Amino acid sequence: EAGVAQSPRYKIIEKRQSVAFWCNPISGHATLYWYQQILGQGPKLLIQFQNNGVVDDSQLPKDRFSAERLKGVDSTLKIQPAKLEDSAVYLCASSLDSLSGTSSYEQYFGPGTRLTVT
Amino acid sequence: AQSVTQPDIHITVSEGASLELRCNYSYGATPYLFWYVQSPGQGLQLLLKYFSGDTLVQGIKGFEAEFKRSQSSFNLRKPSVHWSDAAEYFCAVGAGQAGTALIFGKGTTLSVSS
Numbered sequence: 001e002a003g004v005a006q007s008p009r010y011k012i013i014e015k016r017q018s019v020a021f022w023c024n025p026i027s028g029h030a031t032l033y034w035y036q037q038i039l040g041q042g043p044k045l046l047i048q049f050q051n052n053g054v055v056d057d058s059q060l061p062k063d064r065f066s067a068e069r070l071k072g073v074d075s076t077l078k079i080q081p082a083k084l085e086d087s088a089v090y091l092c093a094s095s096l097d098s099l100s101g102t103s104s105y106e107q108y109f110g111p112g113t114r115l116t117v118t
Numbered sequence: 119a120q121s122v123t124q125p126d127i128h129i130t131v132s133e134g135a136s137l138e139l140r141c142n143y144s145y146g147a148t149p150y151l152f153w154y155v156q157s158p159g160q161g162l163q164l165l166l167k168y169f170s171g172d173t174l175v176q177g178i179k180g181f182e183a184e185f186k187r188s189q190s191s192f193n194l195r196k197p198s199v200h201w202s203d204a205a206e207y208f209c210a211v212g213a214g215q216a217g218t219a220l221i222f223g224k225g226t227t228l229s230v231s232s
Contacts, residue, residue, distance in 0.1 A: 004161070033219055042122075042208050042222030043162070056219060091161060105150050105169060105212060107220060109161040 002026065004110035006092050012116045018080035021113045025073070025094030031055075032069060033107065034077050035091040043091055049075060079115075087117045120145045122211050124223035131199050132231050139194040139226050141209030150212035151192040152220065153183055157205045165207075168192065179203070204230045 005024040013019050025032050030051050035043035046065065048055040051072040060067070064083070069075040079086055093107040121144040131137050143149055150169050154162040166177025173185040183194045192209060206227050210220040 035219075040224070042210070042224050043220075044222070045219040048219050093162075106164060106167065109154075109163075111159075111161045 004092055004094055004108055006090075006110040006113055008113055009111060010114050010116075012118065013082055015084055015117050016081040018078065019082055019115060020079075021077045021090050021092075021115075023075045023077070023092030023110060025075070025092070026096075026108055029094035029096050029108070030072070031095045032075050033093040033095075034067060034075070035093065037089040037091055037112070039088070046077070046090075082115075082117045084117050087115055089114050120149070120211055120221050122209050122221055122223035124207075124209055124226050126226045127224070128227045128229065130229040130231055133201050134198050137194075137196045137199045137203070137228070139207050139209075139228070141192045141194065141223060142190050143192065143209075143211045144190065145211055148187075151183075151185060152210040152212065153177065153181070153192075153194045154208045154210060154222075155179075155205050156208065156225075162208065165194070199228075199230055201230045201232065204228055 007022050011019055032049045034046040036046050037043040047057040047060045047067045049069045052069050065079055067077045089112040091112045092110045095107045123142045125140050152167045153165040155165050156162050165181050166175050166183055168175050168185045176182050181196050183192055185192050206225045208225045209223045212220050
């Protein structure tokens with residue numbers, strides 16, 4: 001079974017530039033999460049999707065961050081314009097939801113995208 | 119609000135020695151608890167999880183963890199550490215219903231000396 005795929009793996013940009021990250025979850029997983037992991041800290045949720053709808057985006061800095069999951073599969077996270085403090089690893093995770101509505105407690109993580117803002 | 123505390127930022131253990139990584143959580147009801155491991159440049163890999171039932175849970179790579187409700191703890195243990203266990207370890211809590219996002223601790227970096 002293929003895992004969660006993310007690209008690019010590394011990105012270096014200057015402040016005020018824009019950047020986009022892509023995530024392809026495990027096939028059949030309805031729930032998708034984007035986490036931000038700043039150096040020396042644990043991952044922090046940015047946004048959670050259930051199929052193509054947003055479940056939780058309370059911690060997403062909406063003035064500069066946006067995310068979409070148009071067809072309920074792949075997702076894109078965008079930052080525009082980037083700030084120095086956005087330097088972090090961006091992790092995508094997915095979990096299984098059955099048609100009955102029972103969710104899986106287990107989240108599977110991709111390798112992450114390491115963003116450096118200079 | 120839910121929170122997770124990992125008191126030890128960095129631990130060094132000799133190869134072959136036992137290991138215990140501490141995790142304390144704050145949550146009013148019974149939480150869903152997880153331990154993840156992250157090697158440099160890699161994503162997070164699930165070591166083990168606790169949802170209910172037996173408070174001693176076994177995971178992959180010889181790890182185990184014990185849920186102690188009275189102490190709000192979920193410490194990770196391994197009887198004999200291997201050099202390949204050197205990595206960063208994260209404790210996480212999933213509050214409420216399944217499918218909710220995880221709240222992570224700040225992690226503990228494990229170094230293994232020969």
